Amino acid sequence: MTARRESWGGVRFAVWLAASIGINAVALLATRMVHRPAVAFGCAFDVAVTVPALYYWLVVRAGVLPVVSMIPLCLMALLRATFVAPGVAWTRPALGAGAELAVTTYLVLRVRRGLRAAGGESDIVERLTLAAQELVRLPLAAAIAGSEIAVLWYAFGPWGRKPHVPNSARPFTMHEKTIAGALFWALAGLSAMEAAPMHVLLRHWSHTAAWVLTGLSAYAVVWMVAVARSMALRPCLLEDDDLTVRCGILWTLRVPLREIARVRREQFEGVFHLPPASEPNVVLEFRHPQEARSLYGIKRRVTCVALALDDPEDFLRSLGS
Numbered sequence: 001m002t003a004r005r006e007s008w009g010g011v012r013f014a015v016w017l018a019a020s021i022g023i024n025a026v027a028l029l030a031t032r033m034v035h036r037p038a039v040a041f042g043c044a045f046d047v048a049v050t051v052p053a054l055y056y057w058l059v060v061r062a063g064v065l066p067v068v069s070m071i072p073l074c075l076m077a078l079l080r081a082t083f084v085a086p087g088v089a090w091t092r093p094a095l096g097a098g099a100e101l102a103v104t105t106y107l108v109l110r111v112r113r114g115l116r117a118a119g120g121e122s123d124i125v126e127r128l129t130l131a132a133q134e135l136v137r138l139p140l141a142a143a144i145a146g147s148e149i150a151v152l153w154y155a156f157g158p159w160g161r162k163p164h165v166p167n168s169a170r171p172f173t174m175h176e177k178t179i180a181g182a183l184f185w186a187l188a189g190l191s192a193m194e195a196a197p198m199h200v201l202l203r204h205w206s207h208t209a210a211w212v213l214t215g216l217s218a219y220a221v222v223w224m225v226a227v228a229r230s231m232a233l234r235p236c237l238l239e240d241d242d243l244t245v246r247c248g249i250l251w252t253l254r255v256p257l258r259e260i261a262r263v264r265r266e267q268f269e270g271v272f273h274l275p276p277a278s279e280p281n282v283v284l285e286f287r288h289p290q291e292a293r294s295l296y297g298i299k300r301r302v303t304c305v306a307l308a309l310d311d312p313e314d315f316l317r318s319l320g321s
Contacts, residue, residue, distance in 0.1 A: 013065075016058040020051045027084050037086060044085035048077050072102035104149060123164055125150045125234075125249055143297030150249055150295070154233065155226035161233065169237035170318060174247065176310045180275030181231040188224035191217050231275065236307070238318055243284075245292075245305060247274040253292040253305060261287045263319065271306045280306035282315060 027043035052074050060067050079095040082088045129146035165171045175181045195217035202210035230248035237244040243260070245253040251274060262285040272292070273280055289301040309315050 012058045012062055016054055019054055019058075023047060023051055024080060031084050040084060040086050044081040047084055048074075048081035051077050068106065072099055072106060075099035075102055103145070104152070123234075124153060125252070128153070140297045143295075147249075147295040147297075151223055151226040153226075154230045154249060155222045157229075163233045163235055165235065165237065166239075169239045169244075171235040171237060172315050172318075173232070173235045173310045174275055174278070174308055175231040175235075178275055178278040178308045178310075180247075180278050180308075181228050183277050184224045184228035184231070188221045188228065191220045191224065195221075236309070236315075238315070243319075245274060245284075245307065247276075249295060250275075251292050251294050253290060253302070255284070255286060255290050257319075259286050259288060259290065260319075261285050263316065265312070271304045272300070272302045273306045273308075275308060278308035280308045281312040282307045282309055 023046050027047050030043050031040050052070065055073055056067075056070060059065050060070060075095055076099045079092060079099055082092050082095065125146070128150050129143060163171060195214055198217070199210045199214045202213055227248050227250060230250075234246040234248055236246055241257055243255050243257060245251070245255070264283045264285070265281065266283075271280075271283060283304055283306045285304040286302070289303050292300045292302050292305075294300070307315075
């Protein structure tokens, strides 16, 4: 019964999404073809009011998503309407910032409640993705939203936070004896240092291009810092029946121990290396291809993985090899 309700909820969300895309497309075409204020404001009304009204009727009222999800949706609808209605373009920065803040706040609150309910056992990246799926029913969009919040979480989260290790798991790190973490810290520093001179240089040709590049450089710094910090905060986990290989927020690979066919200490060429730019010391071969997950919904099927563990001997003893 629950599966049927979730399936029906997905259908209702898909119907609303198709209708909203259609309304936005018609509004854009109408304002491009008919240059009249009445037409522009009518199209803006459909984008800003009709789309949220359909969302409430098809999605919220049916219990697919909570009513609080109306807040970021309405802000995004208003933002989209500024591209149709004349004379209101000056409101875009405020509406865009408000929409992003609303989405971020909703996801963070959902994650905090989930973490408290799980008693610290739940992984932050997984909780962020699940929270995003409750807000956005499209798997790829949810993965992208969850990944973006995960980057902010690890980049700006409290310093001194302990690594995520459930009570039933034993951690194995991959950051103390490798250069992976230092590499991302160095890349973050280089991105920050080159942003200012590149901005000054590009201003001679285009102010817009200069600010776009500066924004991308700032985001690259945040991204690199998040990856560097996550290397220590997300170690590999060995439990009774499963091994979870985690390379910061870059990759996560959960493998049942029964699927590990062979463990070796040599021949590292041509296999999936974790962390990147490291010298591996343990290779795990699997009986069947396993799925490794990365940020933004990226997936990779692997038959073996090479790990650069800080204490490979202890890992092998714990694995029983």
